[in-house]
Amino acid sequence: MSKPMRMIAVDDEAFAYLQRHSEPLVDTPNDVLRRQLLQDSKPTAGTAGSRRTGALMPIIEVGLATADDKLRHHQPRRRRTHEATVTADGWVEIPDGRAFPQPSPALKAQAGSEINGWGQYTHVDSGRRLQELREDATKHQGQA
Known part of the structure; x- marks a missing residue:
């Protein structure tokens, strides 16, 4: 079951921050916000914070x-x-x-x-x- 999505508006500076902290064509702004804001609340097993395992x-x-x-x-x-x-x-x-x-x-x-x-x-x-x-x-x- 998916969680309901809410729309938010962000200014250009906040959007630029989201872009700098995302991997192009992989992360959504929501992914970046979850990683930055919720990193200590629900870490995924075997990863740092909520991110997936890297290619190395x-x-x-x-x-x-x-x-x-x-x-x-x-x-x-x-x-x-x-x-x-x-x-x-x-x-x-x-x-x-x-x-x-x-x-x-x-x-x-x-x-x-x-x-x-x-x-x-x-x-x-x-x-x-x-x-x-x-x-x-x-x-x-x-x-x-």
Whole structure:
């Protein structure tokens, strides 16, 4: 049984906040509000707050990465380096506090353009690209 929905109006600043804290094409404004306002009231088993497991979880589960590991992408022509952190639930958190279930939207938020986070983020501890770790995790899970 679904809960009744109520309509609310928000100003442009509040809507911009909701957009900054959502994953495009995945989260609704309601998802963001629930995550931000109700995160301590009903956490979902196995996740942080009410969010689902992120795409890096298989890499964590096979021991190729751990929570708080650093990810890095260097743009030599722009002389910029972007860093992010792996969360315990497999998300990618960037320094401004936003977290993404997939690496590509996280890197896009940092670099300002479409970019393949799997192919461009390097796992600092191992020196390997996330794509390599994902492939190894898939092989490892296939053997289990």
